[in-house]
Amino acid sequence: MSDLYIFDPYDNLVAILSNDGEGACPFWDAPFKEVLNQGSTFEFTAVGDHEDSQYIKAENQVAFQDKDGAFRLFIIKEPERTDGEDGPIITAVCEAAMLELNDEVIEDVRPYNVTLKTAITKALEGVRWKVGEVAELGLNSTNYYYMTPTEAITECINKWGGELRDRVEIEGNRITGRFIDILRRRGEDIGKWWEIDKDILSITERVQSYPKTALYGRGSSLEIEDEEGEATGGYTRKISFADIEWKVKNGDPVDKPKGQKWVGDPEALVVFGRENTDGTLRHRKGIFESSEQEDPEVLLQETWDALQEQKYPISNFEMSVFLLEDIIGYEHEKVRLGDTTFALDYSFAKPIEVEERVISFEYDVSDPDNSGVVELGNFIDLYSDDARLDQIESELNDNKGLWNNGGKKPITDDRIENVTPTQPQNVIASGLFQNVLVEWDFVNTISIANYEVYASQIQGFTPDISNLAFRGKTSIYTHQAANNQQWYFRVRAVNTHGVAGPFSEKAMAQTARIISDDILFGPEIAEKLEI
Structure with missing residues (x-):
């Protein structure tokens, strides 16, 4: 069980909330949730008549050690005091401390052909958060123009990739360091199996059936040339593959006649097509964009490949689970955010069998060794810019x-x-x-x-x-x-x-x-x- 360390806004320790120490202020209902590359949330409830509860107030800071022993820091933003049948209690909704970077502005910084560590260092110049562990992901360039350091970190992840972690260091009675880590990935491929009769308390699969059975393809806009082959300065509409013909007998994956601007999957049409009044089936159509593709034949192939990925319903999995790693003999059951795991449930007529990464991990800091909630999926690269x-x-x-249309007086923002x-x-x-x-x-x-x-x-x-x-x-x-x-x-x-x-x-x-x-x-x- 982790204690809660309460600091004032100037990083001085003012109180420790604990369920172990004699005479300490107890706390409960303390869910800590972290989502891959999307930040974290935390709140907790404590008795309201203990002397130390006076420090559970807005803008004070609260830190605790996560399941890996790293200190995580939050700012108390919404304390709520209630007095009722259970006596006086305080519930505090907190915000990740790194979001204080939203209160800073970078005017104009342009990292060029640098490492990710150098770019993050420039993003954090002049603030109290520093560069921590940063993966080596090659050289790249970006720019920060009138944006916050949070947005600048986002830009870095856009360009270099990586996965975010924030942490602090505490020595004695003070916070001594705040760090931003950009790791190559959170978690690892651990071969962990979640099972309904072992450590899954409940599992929810949400199926969303929005398949496409045919796609239009849209490529690049091409520069218009005159009869002498000179550029006119104009551009065509986005190209299509209407003039390309496919025939199965020629080795193509499907028949697609000339003049048709879309390509369909006959097998998907049989399964998911909508019936017309005459009994024929109607495609479910969508649009595929490849805005730099100038070759209609390649565009057609790309569109077909995309259709193969879009022609099925989808599923999402959320599980309430036992966390077994602290039980003697079950150390191998350790799970962390970003790990690749399996989930199995053979209770249904159609069994659940899925392999995915843990993209969301939640547990109660007041009882971290008991149960939690995990969501399985692939890495959500929220900030990818490509x-x-x-x-x-x-x-x-x-x-x-x-x-x-050069030569004219430029129009500036102030005009x-x-x-x-x-x-x-x-x-x-x-x-x-x-x-x-x-x-x-x-x-x-x-x-x-x-x-x-x-x-x-x-x-x-x-x-x-x-x-x-x-x-x-x-x-x-x-x-x-x-x-x-x-x-x-x-x-x-x-x-x-x-x-x-x-x-x-x-x-x-x-x-x-x-x-x-x-x-x-x-x-x-x-x-x-x-x-």
Whole structure:
């Protein structure tokens, strides 16, 4: 069991809450939840008439040791005092201490051709959080222009990759260091098996059936040339594969006639197609984007490959579990955030058999050795920038002919009227295999500096910097998620003066997952299961 160390805002220890020490202030109901690359939450309840309870107040800090012995630090943000049948109690909702970085601003820093450690160091210059353990992920470049250090760290993960961990060091009665770690990955492939009759208290599989049976393909915009082969400054619409023909008899995976701008999967159509009035089946269609692809034949193949990933329903798994690692003889049952594990439940007519990473791990700090809640999925690379850059560049290509009108006096932000943007309309989220495509109506006005997309797996989430997924002047964004995931999105526009408009209505989508015995258990066991 871990104690809670209460510090004042100046890092001085003022009280220790404990359920072990005689005469100490006890606490309970202290869930600590950490989500891969999305931060952590913590709250706790304590008696309200103990002398030390006076220090459970807003802006004081609370630290505890996690299951690996690292100190985690939170700020008390919402203390609530209640007096009733059970006597006076205090419940404190806390915020991860690293979010204090949202109160700092980096004006203009441009790390170029540097290591991830150097880029993180520049992001944290002048603040009290320092660089901790940072993976070696090669050289890259980025820039921080009027953004918070939190956003700068996000930009680093965009470019280099890695997985975030925050921690503090405590010596004596003071906090002596605050550190940001960027690890190559959290957790490891441990071969852990969760089973319903062993350590799973309950398991919930949520199936979302939104398959696609056919996809349109959209590629790059090509530069227009005149009869002499000179560039005109204009650009075509995005290319398609309408002029490409596929025939099964020629070795192609499916028949696709010329003139057809989409490709369909006949097998998926039989299973998931919708019936027309004449008894024929109708495809469930979607759109595949590859905005730098200039070859229609390659675009067709890419679209077909994407369709194979999108033609199945998806599942998501959440489990309440026993944590067995502290029982003698069960040390091998240790599980941490990011670990790759198996979950099995043969109680259903169709058994649950899944191999996924632990992307969310929650346990009670007042009783850390008992039970917890885990969610299984693949790594949610919330901050990956490659896909969204692809979409931004696509929009730039589409409009390049309009913008390349040099020679005119530039229009600067201070010459643009400060008009509050309107609410984005027609926000649509479409689930792909490991991505979600988010689209909205683009308002072609110079007063809008960019659009912001906020993403969360929590249905009623509040948009803030912790779930800001994208910022750019475009009307499309590809969110890199994971298989078996359900995501919610809200969009808003921000003008050149930094004034944000209202958020859009919520949009929701799910990504897909394919599970086979061969993938789950390996070829040898899969062969035995077929017998």
